[in-house]
Amino acid sequence: MARHDPSKAAASGGNFEALHLDRITRRFHNMVALNELSLTVRRGEFIALLGPSGCGKSTALNCLAGLMPLSGGRIMLDDRRIDTLPPERRGFGMVFQNYALFPHMSVRKNIGFGLMMRNVPEKEAARRVNETLDLVQLQAHADKLPGQLSGGQQQRVAIARAIVVNPPLILMDEPLSNLDAKLRLEMRHEIRRIHHEVQRSTIYVTHDQDEALSLADRIVVMQDGVVQQIGTPEQLYNAPANLNVARFMGYRNVIAFDACSPLDGRRMQVHRNGVTLNATLQGDVAGHRCTVAIRPDDLRIGDPENDPEGANSLDGRVIEVEYCGRDWLVDVDTAIGVLHARIPQAATPGQRIRLVLPADRVLAYPQGRDAAMAVAAE
Amino acid sequence: MTQDTLKGNPALDRTLGLLWSSVVWGFMGFFLLNMVGIIGSVAVNSVATRWLRSWLPDGYTFRWYSSAWAEFQLGEVLTVTMQVVLAVVLISALIGVPAAYALARREFPGKRAVMLLFLLPLLVPPITYGIPLATTLYQFHLGGTLTGVILANLVPTVPFVILTMTPFIEQIDPRLEAAARVFGAGTFSVFRHVLVPLLAPGILAACLLVLVRTIAMFELTFLTAGGDSQTLVVALYYSVFAAGVRAGQSVDAMAVLYMLTTLFWLVIALRFVDPTQIVARVKKQPKGA
Amino acid sequence: MTSSNQTAWGHAWGRLTGSARRGGDDAPAPFDRTLLLLVPGILMVVLLFVYPFAYGLVLSFTPAEGGPFKNYVEFFSQSRLWGTIFTTLWLALPSTILNIALAVPIAFKMRVPFAGQRLLTTALVVPITLGTVLVAEGLLTYLGPQGWFNRILMAGHLIAQPLQLTHNYWGVMLSLIITGFPFAFLLILSHVTGIDPSLGNAAASLGARPFAQFRHIYLPLLAPGLAMTFCLVFVQAFSVFPSAVLLGAPAGPTRVISIAAYEAAFESYDYSMASAIAMVMGAVQLIIIVAVLVARGRFYRGPASGGKA
Numbered sequence: 013m014a015r016h017d018p019s020k021a022a023a024s025g026g027n028f029e030a031l032h033l034d035r036i037t038r039r040f041h042n043m044v045a046l047n048e049l050s051l052t053v054r055r056g057e058f059i060a061l062l063g064p065s066g067c068g069k070s071t072a073l074n075c076l077a078g079l080m081p082l083s084g085g086r087i088m089l090d091d092r093r094i095d096t097l098p099p100e101r102r103g104f105g106m107v108f109q110n111y112a113l114f115p116h117m118s119v120r121k122n123i124g125f126g127l128m129m130r131n132v133p134e135k136e137a138a139r140r141v142n143e144t145l146d147l148v149q150l151q152a153h154a155d156k157l158p159g160q161l162s163g164g165q166q167q168r169v170a171i172a173r174a175i176v177v178n179p180p181l182i183l184m185d186e187p188l189s190n191l192d193a194k195l196r197l198e199m200r201h202e203i204r205r206i207h208h209e210v211q212r213s214t215i216y217v218t219h220d221q222d223e224a225l226s227l228a229d230r231i232v233v234m235q236d237g238v239v240q241q242i243g244t245p246e247q248l249y250n251a252p253a254n255l256n257v258a259r260f261m262g263y264r265n266v267i268a269f270d271a272c273s274p275l276d277g278r279r280m281q282v283h284r285n286g287v288t289l290n291a292t293l294q295g296d297v298a299g300h301r302c303t304v305a306i307r308p309d310d311l312r313i314g315d316p317e318n319d320p321e322g323a324n325s326l327d328g329r330v331i332e333v334e335y336c337g338r339d340w341l342v343d344v345d346t347a348i349g350v351l352h353a354r355i356p357q358a359a360t361p362g363q364r365i366r367l368v369l370p371a372d373r374v375l376a377y378p379q380g381r382d383a384a385m386a387v388a389a390e
Numbered sequence: 391m392t393q394d395t396l397k398g399n400p401a402l403d404r405t406l407g408l409l410w411s412s413v414v415w416g417f418m419g420f421f422l423l424n425m426v427g428i429i430g431s432v433a434v435n436s437v438a439t440r441w442l443r444s445w446l447p448d449g450y451t452f453r454w455y456s457s458a459w460a461e462f463q464l465g466e467v468l469t470v471t472m473q474v475v476l477a478v479v480l481i482s483a484l485i486g487v488p489a490a491y492a493l494a495r496r497e498f499p500g501k502r503a504v505m506l507l508f509l510l511p512l513l514v515p516p517i518t519y520g521i522p523l524a525t526t527l528y529q530f531h532l533g534g535t536l537t538g539v540i541l542a543n544l545v546p547t548v549p550f551v552i553l554t555m556t557p558f559i560e561q562i563d564p565r566l567e568a569a570a571r572v573f574g575a576g577t578f579s580v581f582r583h584v585l586v587p588l589l590a591p592g593i594l595a596a597c598l599l600v601l602v603r604t605i606a607m608f609e610l611t612f613l614t615a616g617g618d619s620q621t622l623v624v625a626l627y628y629s630v631f632a633a634g635v636r637a638g639q640s641v642d643a644m645a646v647l648y649m650l651t652t653l654f655w656l657v658i659a660l661r662f663v664d665p666t667q668i669v670a671r672v673k674k675q676p677k678g679a
Numbered sequence: 680m681t682s683s684n685q686t687a688w689g690h691a692w693g694r695l696t697g698s699a700r701r702g703g704d705d706a707p708a709p710f711d712r713t714l715l716l717l718v719p720g721i722l723m724v725v726l727l728f729v730y731p732f733a734y735g736l737v738l739s740f741t742p743a744e745g746g747p748f749k750n751y752v753e754f755f756s757q758s759r760l761w762g763t764i765f766t767t768l769w770l771a772l773p774s775t776i777l778n779i780a781l782a783v784p785i786a787f788k789m790r791v792p793f794a795g796q797r798l799l800t801t802a803l804v805v806p807i808t809l810g811t812v813l814v815a816e817g818l819l820t821y822l823g824p825q826g827w828f829n830r831i832l833m834a835g836h837l838i839a840q841p842l843q844l845t846h847n848y849w850g851v852m853l854s855l856i857i858t859g860f861p862f863a864f865l866l867i868l869s870h871v872t873g874i875d876p877s878l879g880n881a882a883a884s885l886g887a888r889p890f891a892q893f894r895h896i897y898l899p900l901l902a903p904g905l906a907m908t909f910c911l912v913f914v915q916a917f918s919v920f921p922s923a924v925l926l927g928a929p930a931g932p933t934r935v936i937s938i939a940a941y942e943a944a945f946e947s948y949d950y951s952m953a954s955a956i957a958m959v960m961g962a963v964q965l966i967i968i969v970a971v972l973v974a975r976g977r978f979y980r981g982p983a984s985g986g987k988a
Contacts (some may be wrong), residue, residue: 079880099883101400112881116899125895126885177885403888414788417781421860422802427827428817428857429805435820443825489720492713504721511728513910513968514961515918517937519728521957522735525950529734545727548720606810608921613941627812630819630925638820645816649809656808665800668807669865 028090028180030054031213036085036095038071045071047237048085053181056211060218060228062260068237069217073185076215078102089180100129105174105212107184111166113158119169120145120154126177144176147206164195171203175210184216188223200226221260225249233257251294255303255377263305263375264352272302272376282376287347290324290371293378301379308341310373311353314366324371326351330363429649436642458643461636462625471605471621471651473536478543478604479597485544486551487593491585493552494559508549516546516609524613534616542614543607547600554599558592591662598659599668605652622648739955750955760956763936764963770848770923770935771916774855775863778912779905782864787893790871790879800868803861814857815925819845822853850926851933855916863912870904871897906975910968917964936960 031053038046046068053059061069074080076087078099087095094102105126114122123144127137145151148168158166167187174182187203188196204227207214218224224231225245233240233248233256241253252258255266269282269289278293282304291304314325328346335358342359344351344367353367436454438447458464493505511519523542524533532538562585570584608623615624626648629641659668740747754760789796806814822828822844829841844850874897882892920937927933940960944953 077880077884079883097400098403099880100886100888101403102884103886104884106881106884108877108881110875110877112875112877114878114882114896125882125887128895129882129886129888129891173881173885183884407889411788414785418785418799424821424828425802425806425857428814428821429809431820431827432813432817445827445830485719485723488716492716496711496713498711498714504717507721507724507729511724513914515914515964517918517920517940518957518961518964519732519735521940521944521953522731522738523727525738525944525954526731526734541727544723548723552720602808606808608810608812609918612921613944623810623812626816627921627925630812630816633819641816642820645813648813652808652810652813653805656805660801660804665797665804666865666869668804669862669869 028055030090031181032086032088033072033076034086034088036072036075036087037083038068038075038080039083044237046075049232049234049239050085051232051239051242053213053215056213058207058214058216058227058229060216060224060231061234062218062221062224062231063234063240064219064260066236067234069219069232069234070185071237072234073183073215073217076181077104077106077183103177103179105177105179105182107167107170107174107182107187109185109187109189111158111170111187111190113166113169113173115158118155118157119150119161122158122169123172123176125173130177140176144172147175147209148172148202163191164199167191167199168202171206175206175212180213182212182214184214186217186219188218188220196223203227221262233260252305252375253294255305258305258375258377261307262309263307265306265308265311266303267306267348268303268379269301269348269376271300272378279371280376282374285347287326289369289374291374291376292372294375295378302376303379305375305377306351306369306373308352308354311351311355311367311369313353313355313357314368324374325366325368327364327366330359330361330365333359333361432642432645432649435639436646438639441639454637454639454643455647457637458640458647461640462629462644464622464625464644464647466618467620467622467625468651470536470619474539474543474611474619474621475601475604477540478547479600481540482544482547482551482600483593483597486548486596487555487589489548490552490555491559493556495564508552511545511549512553516607517613519545520610520613523610527614533614534619536619538614539611539619539621542610543604545610546607547604550600550603551596554596555589555592558596559589562588595659595663595667598655598662602652602655602659602668605655622651735954736958738951739958742951743949750952751959753952754955754959759934760939763934763939764959766933767917767919767935767937768963770851770855770919770933771913774852774859774916775909775913778856778859778863779867779909781860782867782908783901783905784893786864786867786871787897789868790874790897791876800865803864806858807861807865811854811858811919812921812925814854815922818850818854818857818922818926822850845926847928848932851919851923854922854926855919859912859916862915863908866908866911867901867904870901870908873904874900903975906971909971913967913971914964917967918960936963 033049033051033053035048035050036046037044037048049068049072051059061072063069071080075082075095078095078097078101082095085095086093114125117125120141124137124141127140132140142151145154148171150165150168150172153161153165158169161169170187184203188199191199200223203216207227216224216227225248228245230242230244231248232242235256241248241257243253248257249261252261252263259266267284269284271283272280272291273283274280274293275290280291280293282289282291282302289304291302326346326348328344328351330342331345331350332343334341336354339354339356340358342353342355342365344353344365346367351367359365434447435441437450437452439449439451441447489508493501520542523545527533527538527542532541566584566588567580570580575583605621606623607621608627611621612624612627615621620628622644626641626644629636629644633641739750742749789799820826824841824843828844829838832838833841842849844853878896878900879892882896887895918937919935920941923929923933923935923938927935929938936956937960940953940956943949943956
């Protein structure tokens with residue numbers, strides 16, 4: 013694939029330093045689908061927009077592509093304002109959820125379409141299409157129609173068609189959601205490989221946190237049109253900014269505590285039903301009440317000798333066991349409620365076990381109104 | 391490597407786009423304006439005392455309506471029209487819906503031939519098959535009778551019901567019927583409790599479309615009707631054909647009555663179907679799952 | 680169908696798949712009684728459509744006097760008869776081409792739903808539902824020498840004398856546009872909206888301006904629908920009858936083939952000749968339709984969506 017001379021950013025291809033989304037907003041009638049999203053995408057960066065359906069992530073992507081007008085805010089490519097341009101003048105590459113391959117054109121023609129629109133001379137276009145066909149390993153299928161390809165192959169054509177025009181930015185709208193589980197893993201790997209090879213800035217919309225975690229350099233978590241957190245996969249996974257993000261990142265144990273008392277720094281104590289736990293404060297102010305989030309993987313089995321009761325350990329009775337291959341998922345009834353834990357050994361319902369909750373993995377969120385609602389919904 | 395550049399320039403594109411939009415909307419406006427002119431001419435003339443050499447008539451009156459009613463025996467014509475239309479709607483639904491069900495749910499050898507058989511009367515224009523059909527009906531002494539008119543009108547309407555209902559029934563999940571049977575429903579119960587409620591909107595839409603089409607069906611009725619089996623549109627044709635025999639206003643009064651009848655049913659039909667379905671097929675409803 | 684020794688599920692499955700083989704491998708295939716529902720429909724079409732057509736065909740070869748081909752020989756040797764084919768084509772082909780040429784770009788422009796789209800399509804459906812007789816009567820007044828159309832043109836000093844637009848070729852032509860354009864537009868609109876809009880978006884994201892989207896994406900995918908629309912609009916125009924009589928000059932320039940057939944049947948009572956003319960009319964329509972469909976076969980056909988749903 014072509015590497016680029018650092019010339020000025022043009023409508024298509026070429027380099028840029030950063031894409032700035034400046035408080036972009038989209039309203040439908042009275043509903044705010046996307047509220048003041050601000051984000052700077054650096055060259056070559058892979059950004060995932062993550063959130064449940066209806067969270068505004070697809071709206072954001074469509075606004076970026078120019079398929080939907082903005083209700084407010086600006087989009088700048090370096091110092092050039094682009095949100096006023098129609099989609100065909102932005103020069104971005106886009107991979108659609110249903111691939112949107114032109115059903116009447118061969119794979120080769122599909123991939124070459126963007127080049128034709130740019131008046132690229134035939135010989136050069138043919139060469140670039142061939143290079144891209146090699147990149148996505150579709151040389152053998154170049155003259156087939158999309159309808160004759162498998163889902164994974166169609167996906168590759170869609171990606172090839174978007175990258176062959178050297179776009180400054182590639183937009184991907186849930187590209188893997190139509191594939192079965194096995195193929196999805198394969199294509200995820202493929203997308204990462206292609207991204208490393210072409211080094212294009214990419215914005216990738218998904219509702220699957222595994223996809224986002226494994227692909228992205230940075231993740232934008234959204235809910236109800238509002239950005240919840242922007243950060244690296246590690247930041248999101250280890251320190252979700254709020255309960256919404258925590259839930260999305262697999263913190264299945266969410267428990268409301270009646271009282272909190274700060275210790276030092278970010279360490280604090282939380283109390284419920286006579287149980288006191290050491291926890292780590294997330295967020296800024298510790299209120300009187302807080303909600304605690306713990307991932308099942310972070311709980312471990314304690315033994316009565318080394319883990320005395322009270323030192324962030326709880327006794328409970330196993331009520332449900334689910335075998336997951338490498339480990340077991342158990343529901344344990346404890347003094348603070350039922351906890352989900354992922355443990356490396358078998359257990360039987362009725363068995364009494366001791367769970368240890370590492371203080372740095374017990375995340376305490378000051379309980380605002382949102383958190384209270386989140387708990388009520390549980 | 392050289393930079394790719396996009397074709398055209400944005401300013402020119404925008405101007406061309408604007409120009410194009412105005413041409414499209416201009417044409418649409420011109421077309422609709424002429425339509426208003428056509429319908430308006432008829433409506434205005436029907437209430438004109440005298441309308442020659444001027445933009446608008448000299449005076450206005452409703453007397454043409456009473457004279458048209460008497461002169462053209464409109465009471466009788468309307469009765470015939472209603473009888474024909476009702477019979478055609480009922481019979482085509484009764485024949486068409488079960489046939490559509492069989493076509494939607496069964497695969498059998500010769501299915502394509504049967505589909506083609508039902509498609510042909512819709513593709514071949516009425517005037518082409520109307521003449522042999524009228525000849526045949528006269529052979530069986532049905533020509534010129536009410537029965538003959540009804541039979542002739544069934545030729546396009548039964549296939550119309552079948553071809554609009556088949557896709558409608560196909561999109562009803564057959565597992566719903568299977569489920570009803572698993573829970574012990576017999577053929578009649580499946581029909582009564584599962585199919586009819588699900589099909590009702592489609593049947594209603596198809597019936598209304600047949601109704602509107604039959605009121606306006608000129609050729610077949612014209613070729614097969616006798617003196618006392620004319621529908622409104624045929625009576626209108628004869629009165630326009632014999633222009634000069636009656637006052638033009640009288641003819642237009644009848645035309646207005648015809649318009650009102652048609653548009654009344656059209657408005658009702660449009661509550662249940664999309665305008666494009668008048669020419670295309672009944673819209674698929676979301677799956678009943 | 681209702682034999683009780685079947686399990687309920689097997690029974691339901693049989694109904695689902697319509698498989699004739701149920702109740703053991705050796706059981707003879709029972710007749711599927713659901714197919715009986717087709718009988719009334721088939722019977723009706725056969726008796727009222729196929730039989731009359733066949734009867735008409737036979738009748739056309741059995742004239743009251745002369746050999747079997749007398750009617751056809753007569754038709755093709757008298758210019759006032761064979762000429763009607765060209766008179767009709769001269770009306771039907773230009774009006775069909777014009778209606779489609781107008782309808783395609785406008786339908787493309789209006790493919791995206793907009794406020795008032797339903798109102799517009801409703802307005803367009805009105806002339807179709809009113810039918811040709813009423814449109815002819817309206818046009819007689821509206822396009823007449825004292826009608827509003829000529830008055831507006833004269834008031835705007837575009838013309839000095841009223842245009843002669845009724846009782847000639849132009850009156851029939853205009854009536855074919857008034858009813859044919861909305862018909863073509865609505866048919867094409869339903870085809871255009873059937874094309875996956877993400878294809879247009881994909882083309883736009885790759886730099887295709889609206890015209891390029893139209894030329895490279897919509898037009899090729901629309902081709903089968905266009906062929907079908909052409910056939911329907913053409914067949915309708917070719918069988919023009921009431922407006923050719925009321926609004927044209929039925930003795931001369933708009934003596935279309937259906938008038939010839941009607942006169943043969945109901946004025947000379949020569950049903951044999953009338954049937955022959957109807958058969959010729961059907962044959963010409965068939966030839967044009969086959970030509971269009973053969974041409975269509977050279978285009979892409981298949982789903983108009985861009986991948987898995």
